[in-house]
Amino acid sequence: MxxxxxxxxxxxxxxxxxxxxxxxxxxxxxxxxxxxxxxxxxxxxxxxxxxxxxxxxxxxxxxxxxxxxxxxxxxxxxxxxxxxxxxxxxxxxxxxxxxxxxxxxxxxxxxxxxxxxxxxxxxxxxxxxxxxxxxxxxxxxxxxxxxxxxxxxxxxxxxxxxxxxxxxxxxxxKGLMVLDCTVHGRAGHAARDEGENAITKAMPDLQWFQTYQYPKVSSLLGPVKQSVTIIQAGTQHNVVPDTCTFTVDVRVTEQYTLEEVLAIIRANVQADVVPRSVRLRxxxxxxxxxxxxxxxxxxxxxxxxxxxxxxxxxxxxxxxxxxxxxxxxxxxxxxxxxxxxxxxxxxxxxxxxxxxxx
CATH class of the missing domain: 3.40.630.10 (Zn peptidases)
Structure with a gap:
């Protein structure tokens, strides 16, 4: 009617x-x-x-x-x-x-x-x-x-x-979870073989976020999608950075809870991973x-x-x-x-x- x-x-x-x-x-x-x-x-x-x-x-x-x-x-x-x-x-x-x-x-x-x-x-x-x-x-x-x-x-x-x-x-x-990630290295002089470059240490994590495919795919929403959207490291050209921070935008389907996705991420990267919120499901x-x-x-x-x-x-x-x-x-x-x-x-x-x- x-x-x-x-x-x-x-x-x-x-x-x-x-x-x-x-x-x-x-x-x-x-x-x-x-x-x-x-x-x-x-x-x-x-x-x-x-x-x-x-x-x-x-x-x-x-x-x-x-x-x-x-x-x-x-x-x-x-x-x-x-x-x-x-x-x-x-x-x-x-x-x-x-x-x-x-x-x-x-x-x-x-x-x-x-x-x-x-x-x-x-x-x-x-x-x-x-x-x-x-x-x-x-x-x-x-x-x-x-x-x-x-x-x-x-x-x-x-x-x-x-x-x-x-x-x-x-x-x-899709739900949303924004992650603030931090990889720790050790500062040193860029001209000498010293320090532990946090940018280099972060590369495997960045690669994982780009390539990992979550097994469960939604028939309506497709796969979980995660994108590294912000990255920051270093303050001077001649100092090996001791910290690399980056932000990840994660769009989650009904196939996973935000907590499940967070657990998978933490099990696969070395960075300290802190979600800004687990409200947006x-x-x-x-x-x-x-x-x-x-x-x-x-x-x-x-x-x-x-x-x-x-x-x-x-x-x-x-x-x-x-x-x-x-x-x-x-x-x-x-x-x-x-x-x-x-x-x-x-x-x-x-x-x-x-x-x-x-």
Whole structure:
């Protein structure tokens, strides 16, 4: 069953997105956009609550006996990069595109979810509850975002996370573990045969990170991927360095826990390996989950996503889906098509209409 969506709902979502673009909301500085979101909900007769810069609300006829679906997207943005040719905070429509920082990631998803929440807010016949959460600090995986908000929400059974997927169904997502590695040598004069060069000692470790293949490969997400992204050693040309430090970006599939991958790494390299966090885990949802099946019934396709979102911090099953294109995220002169915004609202409403959670 596809429920008709009032044109005013789409227009309101677009107007809200323009206001969000015009209001800088870098991570940890989202207060003004939180105000805008709370005002939007209030204008539709919806009382919201706030935890830090996170804004949330629940449907009018919330019933603790029913399962609860979380609608979540974020309202923080990355910093505009130096390649912008437009004012990143000036919402401009040209040739069907709405330009502006955060328009695609993830403003379009956020306003589409908010419009969807407004649409269903007063319904008395829902088979589930709705909780809407506009979260902060997603772009930095900060502790002041969805992680801070979750304890204040009612129990959640499943989450729909708004990120640009062209409205396709990302049913799995890689986790992230960043490692700081240190190899120790012994300083000496470069002109003499003395000291123990930490750079030379680090080479086998660097080679291992480049070539090692984890045995278990995910059917959706592929292999675990690890990349050395930063390396530092030495202070003078004539001194053998006694320390070499390097950073490794590890993208982990559902085939391994972060702890399992960390144990494998420590067993194979000589460097001291310190993870910055083991919070950002691989996430996903079963193919036979009613939320996924509802998407498939609408002709959507499934895939595994290599990019990280707030899903990594959600302990319940979660589906990532939203308007926009992931490849536009964090790019100069970011934009989203107006027709994508309409498809977002209509698509979300269609996904939720008739949904039965068990």
């Amino acid at each position: 596809i429920t008709a969506v009032p044109e005013t709902l789409v227009d309101g979502a677009i107007a809200l997105l323009k206001s969000l673009i015009a209001t800088p909301s870098l991570s940890r500085e989202e207060g003004p956009t939180a105000d805008l979101i709370a005002t939007y909900l209030s204008q539709h007769g919806i009382a919201s609550q706030r935890v830090g810069h996170n804004v949330w609300a629940q449907n009018r006829h919330f019933d603790p006996q029913k399962p609860t679906l979380l609608l979540n997207s974020h309202h923080d943005t990355v910093k505009p990069n130096a390649s912008y040719t437009r004012d990143p905070f000036a919402p401009t429509v040209e040739e069907g595109k709405l330009y502006g920082l955060g328009s695609n990631d993830a403003g379009g998803c956020l306003v589409s979810l908010l419009g969807t929440f407004v649409h269903f807010y007063d319904r008395t016949d829902l088979a589930y509850n709705l909780v809407m959460a506009a979260s902060a600090e997603e772009e930095i995986s900060g502790r002041g975002g969805i992680e801070q908000l979750l304890p204040h929400l009612p129990p959640i059974d499943v989450a729909l996370v708004g990120e640009p997927t062209q409205m396709q169904l990302a049913i799995a997502e 691989s996430s996903g949802i079963a193919v036979d989950h009613p939320l996924v099946q509802a998407g498939l019934a609408l002709g959507r396709s499934m895939y595994g996503s290599p990019t990280l979102s707030d899903q990594a911090l959600l302990p319940m099953p979660s589906l990532k889906c939203g308007p926009g294109h992931s490849e536009r995220s964090h790019t100069a002169d970011e934009f989203i098509y107006l027709h994508e915004l309409e498809e977002g609202v209509v698509g979300y409403v269609a996904l939720l209409a008739g949904l039965v959670l068990r």
